[in-house]
Amino acid sequence: MKRLTVLSAFAAALLLSAGAHAQIKGNTVKIGVLTDMSSLYADLGGPGSVAAAKMAVADFGGTVNGKKIEVVGADHQNKPDIGAAIARQWFDTQGVDMITDLTTSSVALAVQEVARQRNKVILITGAASSDLTGKNCAPTSVHWEYDTTALANGTGAAVVKAGGKTWFFITADYAFGHSLQNDTAAVVKASGGKVVGSVNVPLNTADFSSYLLQAQASKAQIVGLANAGGDTINSIKQAAEYGIVKGGQKLAGLLLFITDVHSLGLQTAQGLELTGSFYWNQTPETRAWSKKFYAVMHKEPTMVQAGVYSSVMHYLQAVKATNSVDGPTVMKYLKSRPINDFLIHHGHIEASGSLVHDMYLYEVKKPSESKGPWDLYKLIATIPSAVAYKLPHGNQCPLVKG
Secondary structure (H helix, E strand, O other), X not given: OHHHHHHHHHHHHHHHHHHHHHOOOOOEEEEEEEEOOOOOOOOOOHHHHHHHHHHHXXXXXXXXXXXXXXXXXXXXXXXXXXXXXXXXXXXXXXXXXXXXXXXXXHHHHHHHHHHHHHOOEEEEOOOOOHHHHOOOOOOOEEEOOOOHHHHHHHHHHHHHHOOOOEEEEEEEOOHHHHHHHHHHHHHHHHOOOEEEEEEEEOOOOOOOHHHHHHHHHHOOOEEEEEOOHHHHHHHHHHHHHOOOOOOOOEEEEOOOXXXXXXXXXXXXXXOOEEEEOOOOOOOHHHHHHHHHHHHHXXXXXXXXXXXXXXXXXXXXXXXXXXXXXXXXXXXXHHHOOOEOOOOOOOEEEOOOOEEEOOEEEEEEOOHHHOOOOOOOEEEEXXXXXXXXOOOOOOOOOOOOOO
16 A cells, blocks of 8 residues: 555656646747848848737737747848857747747758757748758758748749750759759659759859859750849849840749749749749738738738748647647647648648648739739649659658658
8 A cells, every 4th residue: 555655656746747847937938030130031031020920929819828928039141150059049048939930941950950959949931941851850840831842843843844844053052042953853854854054153142144144055945043032033133134035045933932023023023933832812811911911011921921920820829738838749739730721721740840731833923914013923723732742752851750
């Protein structure tokens, strides 16, 4: 009887210990938005991402299980060492429980390692490299919204199907650009196309002339732009100046945001096909959310900014359900549930941390088709999740069994 009492007491102590571990410590749940606030990706993330996170907190009610929710933002300057240093400071001394956005793949990869060491949650909406859920995957990280695999399976496959068989890539020279080129090249080859050349371009380049001349000299049917933000805008504008399209070649913008198209104007961007997860004017739900965003930011949201809102809302739901900010606990809950909202359709989080969901192929409207300054896309096709996230060579993520 005495032994049974001791065992019962020991079991009760374990339960109390587990409960104490699960509970939220302190009086605040703190969310960090780590983004590009001042450079070539600031329009697609930046202050708009911070605003989207704050909108989510307000819509959630401002508290979770009696704890105040706080949002902090910082500029990683597109530098991995700065991003990692901010993440360490946030996690170690400032009580940040989760980091989101993480525009720029090299920064996201660095922050993912910091989070891995501390079992902290990061929900990536801005970076694109498929390596984040491939060879560099982490147990408490989710690639929330899109990746280079989905972009390649969308735009790359569509362009080859339409007759674009030979490709030359102009590639941003860091993790994102290389992943986007590699993933798109694999789709092009699998679809019967051929890559005839490529050139790497430093991030935030102003003058694309020499790279465009190489693309022109290649005689490739398609010039694939494996870049984003300001680099995409500059390369498309300068391609027009050099007569790339007039000479018979076509541009494939492999990652375009609505802010890019708005900046370029329909006269320049018309006819471009792009893959995305969100367009503000697609459904009643996207229009309703975007109206609230527009009231704050005075422009329509990008898919990155919509993704920040979505990721924060689902994170807070997980914290509420588990009464915990413990990384593995929150992640177990997120991975056990389907993910559906105004942005994510038919979503679920795989063991690798990839949030697999439907994607969309859009075409940029002609000026005559547009009814306003932000009426820029028309929907061409819905890409089912199983097609969008199909990996050409399997997954190298150590968390994936078999």
